[in-house]
Amino acid sequence: MVPWLLTRRLPLMSQNAPPTSFESFDDLVDAFRKHVAPNKLAYYQRMGLQIVMGKREGIWFEDAYTKLRLINCHCNGGVFSLGHCNPRVTGAVAAALGKLDIGNHHFVSAQRTQLASRLSATLDDALPRVVFGVSGGEAVDVALKAARGATGRTKIISVDGGFHGHTGLALAAGDAQFRDPFGPNLPGFVQVPFNDTGAMEAAIDDETAAVILEAIPATLGMPIPEPGYFAAIRKLCDDRGARLLVDEVQTGLGRTGRWWGVQHEEVIPDAIISGKGLSGGIYPISATLLTREMHEVLDSEANPFVHISTYGGAELGCVAAQAVLDIVGEPGFLEHVEALSERFAAAFEPLPFELRRRGMFMGLRFGSEAEALGALLRIMQQGVFCFPAGNDRSVLQFLPPLILSDDEAGDLIDRMTKAFA
Template sequence: MNDRLHATAAPHPAIELERRWGADNYHPLPVVLTRGEGVWLWDSAGRRYLDMMSAYSAVSFGHGHPALVAALVEQAGRLAVTSRAFHSDRLGPFLERLCMLTGMDRALPMNSGAEAVETALKAARKWGYKVKGIAAGRARIVVAAGNFAGRTTTIVGFSSEAQYRDGFGPFAPGFDTVPFGDAAALEAAIGDDTCAVLLEPIQGEAGIVVPPPGYLRAAREICTRRGVLLICDEIQTGLGRTGRRLALDHEGVVPDGLTLGKALGGGLLPVSAFLARADVMAQFTPGDHGSTFGGNPLAAAVGLAALDVMEREGLAERAAASGERLMAGLRALAHPAVREVRGRGLLVGVELAPDFASARVVCEALMAEGVLTKDTHGTVVRLAPPLVIAPAQIDFAVAAFASALRACGG
């Protein structure tokens, strides 16, 4: 192993500036990145790394994809932001393409994933009051333990992660938590005041947790039979990441509401959306909800280009094949410290034995091998590269993982 960063080395000036002037709410790996192209990143010393994280799926199309950069530059030179006080010639085509590809009736554009989820919560509650007839102030939403949907106070209020909640209450009421993957528990939690069920098809932040086969189909059937909305959060899993356009497509499930983000911005800027069937979206009337930047012409142009790239380059299909190669390679290592390799497409988690080095330490060892990614929950290394990754680059990542495990004492 070469170029390992030692704890005793003096921090890079850029790192020192962040520490001096920034809030201490992140714990990044000690690398300062200056350039990216495709699946590769370069640091301030000129060293190249394989990006096996793709910014939590936000860079699904690779760094600086020429078609996306061209769309960004061309639109930025014409018109970037106007607010939704006026129409633009870019928003309509973007929304049409988004709905056609997902099978949803309507779309409401936002910026961050958390904003899309907040939009979904508002729509679900108002639908519950205006359509289902729930008494005012009593609407409830069922969520799954281990969920991650963002960092707003409402969203962390229904998180099961203690750190996300600590010191940030009081929280909004109206949420019921059930075990992820347990359809019977989900149904038992639905009552007369339940307006919606909110689920991730695969839980990313929880450690790439894939539910049992048939769980999503069962959730769909339960919600239909019980008269509640099924809203699926595909902000991390959507747009090809799991080997299909949507992770829901693996089970042929059509939700009542859907949130998208991350990859929708092409790795260039924040773009998100809440999509829903017509009667759900009809609950919003002028003045109910909005966003200064949501649906701006620049975001719409890039989002439309991102959807076109996904289809034109067959990225969902490539993710399916690449994911099989990646997981097969990792399993073939047969390392005693690897408890499980799980995932779908190019959303993969490697669960490490708790008595082995922490996942953070393994990520630091991977960095020394020229691979960048991040840990979650202490024992899971996440591997989610840009969908444009080539077979040889996957093999490089697997070899680097083997070397990192050896360097960590295995």
């Protein structure tokens, strides 16, 4: 239970509206309580926030019961960067349904090969090997396994308050609150503060397999890397023989105005991890881009099947992801993201928060959690959905869809301005 949520109440949604597949909202809630997650339900009830996602299209989604419409400026951390049900993605998947399924992860696959080569091309083939998974956490696990295999070392350094997922190695690299209920942490995992080169220098040693960093730590409240931070970490890794892994699950695929957030740092890591928006929210797929050297252990002559994932790189997911790459790769797309970012920066200048911003990856930082929650209430009253960062709740994560038209951007800016009038 999180006390700050108990102190304020957001507008109550989803009350007595027509059902979708349940007789009533109450029937749905009862069944959810019984079969899915009673405490998650209780938590949202205490907040007074009970959204049941109904119709969704482009930058909007609607509560299924109240029909309240919200512009999605959280986008599930970038899952919906191209909007909900982007017709180019759904169209590609619809055309493939009935002809393709997940395929066989052991066989050669045209869909997987094409997607892998296109992902590698975003970095001029600096990371030419791609291992596919289903979730971001799985893709992080792949990167950590590869680093351990390539170096023969076990120590992994991550950042306090960062987030890499809730699967095995990804969980071990994250916050104690998520791993403590499940027993002692795996050995070899160490955390240091973000943007602190001295702390990293003190932690990294000849036992270190890898440093894993988000390009901008989303859950930590989007602190922008200090100039030269990534370059310094790259050098420390090179000096000590460790690998640098960059988690781009939230920051990748155009969100920051470049293909990858780390491209702002002019550093080439040994692995880039992608997920969330890779399929536009239509089919679960994730990808770990690796150097050839990092990949060797995952596809060794001795055992080329040492790492497999049945649904990883499902051919239908590859079709969805290729449609996403088509859109992000279109001439002018990344420039549009940059232009939107500049427009928001100018519009937000007079508003009462500090703007953390790289492209359309934005954090609105207030003086306290209470101020941020008050702002969230006012923002939602203007029909805009965003959400606090889990590990710094004075920051609202603000990730509008990247497909905002100029008119939609103007409307969103008007709503945000009104929220603070």
